[in-house]
Amino acid sequence: MKSTHLICFLFLGVLCCHVGSSVADDGEPVGPVFKDGEAQVVEAFKDPAYWLRHDLWVETEFDTDGDGKPDRMHVSVTRPAQTETEGLKLPVVYVSSPYFAGVGVSGDEYFWSPRQELGATPPKREIAPPVKRTGTRPIISKSHTEDWVPRGYIVVHSSSPGTGLSQGCPTVGGDNESLAPKAVIDWLCGRGKGFSEPEGGQPVHATWSTGKVGMTGTSYNGTIPLAAATTGVDGLEAIIPVAPNTSYYHYYRSNGLVRHPGGYMGEDIDVLYEFIHSGLEANRDYCDCNVRDELMLKNLDRETGDYNDFWASRDYLNDLQPLKAAVLMAHAFNDWNVVPEHSVRIYEAVKEKGVPCQVFFHQGGHGGPPPMKLMNRWFTRYLHGVQNDVEKDPKSWIVRESDKRENPTSYVDYPHPDSQHVPVHMIAGSPGQGTLSMEAPSEQPLETLIDNFSFDGASLAKAESTQHRLIYVTPELTTDLHLSGTPKITVRMACDQPAANLSVWMVSLPWNDKKDAKITDNIITRGWADPQNQESIRKSAPLEPGRLYDVSFALQPDDQVIPAGQKIGLMIFSSDKEFTLHPKPGTKLTIDPNKTTLSLPVVGGKEALQTALMPSAE
Incomplete structure (x- = not known):
């Protein structure tokens, strides 16, 4: 393969590049390669030195920071140079997170004390100090790029509302955490508005996108793909949520009981809000007052642990009707942070809807994506449109007790039909x-x-x-x-x-x-x-x-x-x-x-x- 000569820099937030041509030795344009129903690593896409990286802001349909203007989400793009030199269009693997710009300090003094009598008013806790935002433009994160860019995908990252350079307030499961990735997907499909700066700026268009998007991520980053899918947004074709939190009630409560996630005694939804709130300092007081104090603290109810409308609005099982993206769930049976019911309840509901779905389980703890082969077949089928018959594959993949995570055993379904x-x-x-x-x-x-x-x-x-x-x-x-x-x-x-x-x-x-x-x-x-x-x-x-x-x-x-x-x-x-x-x-x-x-x-x-x-x- 011929090398691509490439120099990229940012000037006033606009991508400026000098790019040489890049074609295969036989003169054919470079593009994705498939074998046995899987996207293969393409030599011309492998070297990160020749990837294009740039950032932008996508305008949403909501205003959660009270400034009277639609919030904009900070988005970064990593794509092969051929999307510029040859006009190559590729599908997108999209990852969104509240963690990309850093998180807050963690300690018992900022958690609720578990020493509380049942039904009593809990003792007050100390408010955590503000998050010290990290990260520099234009790269929000490099996660997943080495897996997917060489295989013929563009990888897109965004910071969720109220984190990093994204505007708005974090709501920990509120509607804006579903509508924010929807806005990014709309932009990737040519329907949304992108700009070079958070205020004003030049329009930016995703001319290199095929309009086919898949999402993945682990834990909170795995929750957001499901949140986006519940909007029914066109163009989101497939998701692979890994250990997703599908209900904040099921995360912080259990059958009417205040029950903390494993390893985080005393954490509750307001604590998580403070842990991820790395957004703009100008918005902090407004968000703290309207989201943490007025919404969360008045409704989280540590006295009784009862389910209520606040918790119901943060349960994605209640929002599945519009979902149409193919779903490959992944979870661990010994995950006592985000317990396995989070994925099982969604898998059962999606299966009932008739949406294409599979589930992968292993015997370890929190996190752990499916083997690359399973994910590759999933995205190859639904993002590249290669008919690899993944729909006919077994629905359930389970890592047996003495096996490695890369070697799951297939079953007709979960639970076992027998x-x-x-x-x-x-x-x-x-x-x-x-x-x-x-x-x-x-x-x-x-x-x-x-x-x-x-x-x-x-x-x-x-x-x-x-x-x-x-x-x-x-x-x-x-x-x-x-x-x-x-x-x-x-x-x-x-x-x-x-x-x-x-x-x-x-x-x-x-x-x-x-x-x-x-x-x-x-x-x-x-x-x-x-x-x-x-x-x-x-x-x-x-x-x-x-x-x-x-x-x-x-x-x-x-x-x-x-x-x-x-x-x-x-x-x-x-x-x-x-x-x-x-x-x-x-x-x-x-x-x-x-x-x-x-x-x-x-x-x-x-x-x-x-x-x-x-x-x-x-």
Whole structure:
């Protein structure tokens, strides 16, 4: 391939370049190359020294900073030189984020204190100092460029509203975080307005775009593709959200309970607002007053944890009707930051809509995109229009426990089509271990536990005897047991106080502190609920001390093979040190094991579970 001579610089925000010609050795114009349904690395696109990089501002349809003018989003473009020298048009991989310009300081002093009595007004927290914005023009980020530009794509980045050099206010799931990427996509498709400067400036047009756009990103950056897709914007053909936060209620609450994301005790939506607000200093007071104080602090409700209209407006499941972009979801079953239900709930809804979709799961923690082959086939089909039959590929790809993330196992769907819910029952044994059995027990006495957040879940699961939890354990499995789907539980319980936390863990025992290749995690899944919300997550009612209530809720989705030789334990306790509020210890919960049931999603159903629990022939 011939090299391209290229010099680029910015003058008053306008891209100025001297570019030489660039064609293949045989004189044919350079363009994307495909093999086996995947876009290939093109030699002429590989060298970053010959990429064009420039930035601009795209005008939106909203004004969230109160200045009376439409907010403009800061956008940067990275594209092969051939889009200038030869008029080559290419599809776009677009990534948007609130993090590109830096984030705020993080520390316990800026979080809400978890030491709060349930139902009480939380103690005030200290406001975090302003974010110190980082980054220089014209490059917002270099993420994803090495993956996609050499394969014949243009990569576009934008800072979300109220971050970096983008105007407006961050709203953490508000409408402007959906409409901002929509505006950028409209511009990429020739419908929107782009300018060389945040105020005034010369018009900028995306003449190098085919009008086919895909979005991807991880965590918050994975939420924004879904947010954009819910607008139904034309031109957004496919998205690959990785560990997306699809509902801020499900991120900061659980079944009526205040429940913090794993690793971030005391964080709430207002804390995240401060963490990402790296936007213009001139807008800070207005945004703090109108978004953080008037909107968030008045509606986040750390007293009850109830669902309300504020939270409903930040749940993308409620906004899926316009969505038409093909969706490849990615998540980890051991992600306790953005728990796996975030992706499962969207995947199930998108599948129900009939929109093309696949899902990729691995057994690790937060983040982790699908293998390049899966992503490449997805974008090749929907952005380049190559008929590679990706629609006929298996819908579900799951990394098995001992495999590498690049080597997932394919399944017809998720949950596994052969998975069936099997009820299991509790046989009392407190303060030691009770039994988890397929046989319904004869009448047995009630059991009690005493709440004390001082003991973490792992310590409670490993304890031979303790009054601070109830645990029910199966016999040792004689064969591997494959669980696939969402376990569900009904706990019949009473409390001696008007309010209590309720936490449930499913664990694999004996506990393996060292971990090995086969047992990757002792925690199978977890779940949390507020007994005050046993009838509705929108309205809580004080518990009548001593009265038995049925509290039914789902645990987190999973797909895991529990190896032979392990036992499955169901642990019921109150305050979860790693996730819930920490009320004063001493609340007593009474559990009725006769009416407490767990529904396990077992591949092979009842027969498979019976086989795994059958005594060994030896």
